[in-house]
Amino acid sequence: EFGKQTLSVVDLEGQKYVNVDMLTETGIDRAGSLDLAPSGMADFVSTPRLHRATGTLFDVRHRARVFTVLRDPIDRAVSSYHRLKSANPNSVPPETKDMTLEQYAAGSLVEGNWVTRFLSGHGTDGGELTSHHAALAKEVLRRKAVVGMWDMFEMSLERMEKYFGWLPETIDGPHAIAEAERVRCVDDAVGRERRREANLAETFGGVPGVGSEAYRLLAEKNNLDMEVYAYAKELFLVQADLPYPVIVNNEEEYLSGRGEGSGSPLFAGDVAPYDEEAMKINCINNGRFTADPPSSNWYPVSSQMTVVPSHDGKGQALKIVNREHQIFGGLWQNFQPDCLVVGEWYELRAVVRATMAGTNTPYRCDPTVFFDNLPSSCPGLGLRVDEDIRELARTIGPLKTDEDWVEIYGLVRATPELSSSRLSLFVSQAPPDVDLTVDKVTMKLAPPDATGRRDCTGDLIANGDAEVGDHRYWFIRGSGGGGRIEIVSPGYGGQKHAFRHAGKRGKRFQDMLQSLDASCFVEG
Secondary structure, X not given: OOOOOOOOEEEEOOEEEEOOOOOOHHHHHHHXXXXXXXHOOOOOOOOOOHHHHHHHHOOOOOOOOEEEEEOOHHHHHHHHHHHHHHOOHHHOOHHHOOOOHHHHHHOOOOOOOHHHHHHHOOOOOOOOOOHHHHHHHHHHHHHHEEEEEHHHHHHHHHHHHHHHOOOOOOOOOOOOOOHHHHHHHHHHHHHHHHHHHHHHHHHHOOOOOOOOHHHHHHHHHOHHHHHHHHHHHHHHHHHHHOOOOOOOOOHHHHOOOOOOOOOOOOOOOOOOOOOOOHHHOOOOOOOOOXXXXXXXOOEEEOOXXXXXXXXXXXXXXXXXXXXXXXXXXXXXXXXXXXXXXOOOEEEEEEEEEXXXXXXXXXXXXXXXXXXXXXXXXXXXXXXXXXOEEEEEEEEOOOOOOOXXXXXXXXXXXXXXXXXXXXXEEEEEOOOOOEEEEEEEEEEEEOOXXXXXXXXXXXXXXXOOOOOOOOOOOOEEOOXXXXXXXXXXXXXXXXXXXXXXXXXXXXXXXXOEEOOOOHHHOOOO
């Protein structure tokens, strides 16, 4: 079955499997060449080669989520010793017959930092490990995995059931499973394993005491795994508040039209798996106001709207007038989070013309102002996430003196919270006595090299060399009157651009400012 050049489902002792081998790189490559993920035949993939599998099997259209159950490294090592002692004598080295746990811990048969190797992708078959690999393993858990604990297996399973939508159906039907039967099945499986391990511990000895030589040797061989496990326990507590379920129904239907991509790495952004088709999908409905009527999917809040010519004069746009509030007075759209893929970055864009209320006089805002509720604040885009208002996209400066229309730009990462919340996009943030004409509103998958994609693994400063040619992400501290940010050429060291803080600073603290992601700073 594993040599076939087509995928098929085989039945082994009452369990169904797809005829692929996920234990070896050759088997994973074969599964990828046979389009295992696009086939939809496998609900679950188990492999000791996480990075190889994620880079080979999955792409932007066919994704997976990682879950794992971790065990105390000392307990795991003792369990491995028990398996070795209880194995068929013909399948293990002869010296294991009379081997004690301490001899096992000191010998070459004991595994060393297996979880760190597995998660970091640094050779489960050997190779020197450093603290860098432990840090990478922890980052994989933090960013990619739903973490379970072996000593709290029932709670872990319940959490995963809720998160992944595995809860059984209770309605009548050929595939329905009664809740009582599910509980009995889990209890039997867990109880059977617990009894097996108790019997082995009684025969070959249990977990060594903390001060024993066997414990010291095992901890030494698994020092990085001990560190990763301690971190995983903290994650397990934090993830108690994970929203559920996060699986989007009919995702394949919604994502139809996206290209196959060229393979997706474990960390989005390490390689560019996106194609042009994937990046054309706009999560905002009728963002160019081409529907009939042009206002379809949009509604005004604390304001009124009217249809006017578009930015380029070839279509239509919406103008917001009689605004009663600086934030809430604007153009709004409710949308479903189905379009968002958890972990991916999305660009928010719009083109806006701001004029003084009831006139054609341009409103000259200050794009260096960080706050959205001041008399000089610029138009912007934001999201209402349930009841929480978040400003996400700002007017790009410096403004051109001969251009009435301004460009708004920002990035947002799709989190599990966003994927399970009620979402509304809004265009507002200029003072209430300003009319806003809105055009070309988009929320699309960001390219891997988009300036501002910050995931704590690279430079935390966005647009630090003025490489974009404008001062997006940069502001001037304070509430205005701190001068202006200009783009000058050339920059330092042959760079094309640099920033110039020009004008008069009213106060010493009014310097250039960029907000950073505090979660990227690890204590110590």
